[in-house]
Amino acid sequence: MLSAVVAAIQPTTQNVRTMKLSLFFLSTYRPQIHGSEGRLYQEIFEEVDFAERAGFDRVWFAEHHFFAYGGAQPSAAMLGLAAAARTRRIRIGSGVALLPLNDPVRVAEEFALLDVLSGGRLDFGVGRAFQRAEYDAFNVPMDESRARFDEAHEIIVRAWRGERFSYEGRFRHLHEVTVMPRPLQRPHPPIYVACVMSEESFRFTGQRGHNLMYVPYISDRAHGTERIGWYREALVEAGIDPRTRDILMPYHFYCGESPDEAREFPRPYLADYLEAGAEANRNDADASQYSGYQGIAQGFTALARKYELMYPGQVIFGDPAQCRARIAEIAEFGATEVSLMANFGAMPHAAVMHSLERFARDVMPHLSRS
Numbered sequence: 001m002l003s004a005v006v007a008a009i010q011p012t013t014q015n016v017r018t019m020k021l022s023l024f025f026l027s028t029y030r031p032q033i034h035g036s037e038g039r040l041y042q043e044i045f046e047e048v049d050f051a052e053r054a055g056f057d058r059v060w061f062a063e064h065h066f067f068a069y070g071g072a073q074p075s076a077a078m079l080g081l082a083a084a085a086r087t088r089r090i091r092i093g094s095g096v097a098l099l100p101l102n103d104p105v106r107v108a109e110e111f112a113l114l115d116v117l118s119g120g121r122l123d124f125g126v127g128r129a130f131q132r133a134e135y136d137a138f139n140v141p142m143d144e145s146r147a148r149f150d151e152a153h154e155i156i157v158r159a160w161r162g163e164r165f166s167y168e169g170r171f172r173h174l175h176e177v178t179v180m181p182r183p184l185q186r187p188h189p190p191i192y193v194a195c196v197m198s199e200e201s202f203r204f205t206g207q208r209g210h211n212l213m214y215v216p217y218i219s220d221r222a223h224g225t226e227r228i229g230w231y232r233e234a235l236v237e238a239g240i241d242p243r244t245r246d247i248l249m250p251y252h253f254y255c256g257e258s259p260d261e262a263r264e265f266p267r268p269y270l271a272d273y274l275e276a277g278a279e280a281n282r283n284d285a286d287a288s289q290y291s292g293y294q295g296i297a298q299g300f301t302a303l304a305r306k307y308e309l310m311y312p313g314q315v316i317f318g319d320p321a322q323c324r325a326r327i328a329e330i331a332e333f334g335a336t337e338v339s340l341m342a343n344f345g346a347m348p349h350a351a352v353m354h355s356l357e358r359f360a361r362d363v364m365p366h367l368s369r370s
Helices: 002-008 037-054 076-086 104-117 132-137 142-159 199-207 221-237 259-264 267-280 296-305 320-333 349-362
Strands: 020-025 058-061 091-094 122-127 165-168 173-177 191-195 211-214 247-255 316-318 337-341
Touching: 020 037, 037 076, 037 349, 058 076, 058 122, 058 337, 076 091, 076 104, 104 122, 104 142, 122 142, 132 142, 142 165, 191 199, 199 211, 199 221, 211 221, 221 320, 247 320, 247 349, 259 316, 267 296, 316 320, 320 337, 320 349
Parallel strands: 020 058, 020 337, 058 091, 091 122, 122 191, 191 211, 211 247, 247 316, 247 337
Antiparallel strands: 165 173
């Protein structure tokens, strides 16, 4: 019976919600290309400024550490605050804050401050982190990943109520604490949970009524459909209409002048991004917490060396007509928001901007937008 209910509310070309568009920043910092980190940030914020002018709905900032794979973005809150100061309309998301690696009280404070200073434009994305090197450097046992995430999530949601509270957890003990400021959005900013493989994560997200952030490029359509189904089933069990929640999917993106140019130009930059991912994951994640993550470095390397595993089905690379068609396919897959990873693999900033300008001019006017 439950499966029938979920099937009845699957998106179709007739009933799919209007598509949101965003930029997703998990940038590859290469000193030999960028020079200083400051130049990378300048490029990121020029792209943020363009997204604001062009009518994108959101920008998302990842949190990673220590490696070319996103490591120049150690704080989504600080990048978000800088973005908020130079924009007026566009929403600002963490994609994601790595809860097990951070003190949850500080996370609650910093992101509430971002929400207030941005005028209520925060979308709060959270995840567990999956890179052993990050856990080791922060002296956090990786086998505590899920327990730390669950506890941090509970503390942050309670802190954002604005009430004095106490908490006795496994990792954190609080006595009569009031976290300030309280977020401007009530009861709290929208929460997005990053889910990749674990059924437990997808069902956790649905049970709590949160939005889903699904990374689709590491699995095929059949696996993705099954995982999104877990999330929708959990929403229905919680008495929530899945059509009231967002499903965000980030994709590497390049809008080119022609099909051939759009296929070939981003090839080396995608390979560089994936090799950076392999370097950051050379030590496997804890098997008890991250089923399916063993050998992830080899997986990244395989994708980097065989372009056909990514193009065309796992990316949005094409001329404007192809980009429109890919976004329609992704909407049918279940996405309500497509997030464009336009800045990856140290692609030249000028090429990123030309790609975004072409997309804004020749693709966005043809999409059904919220």
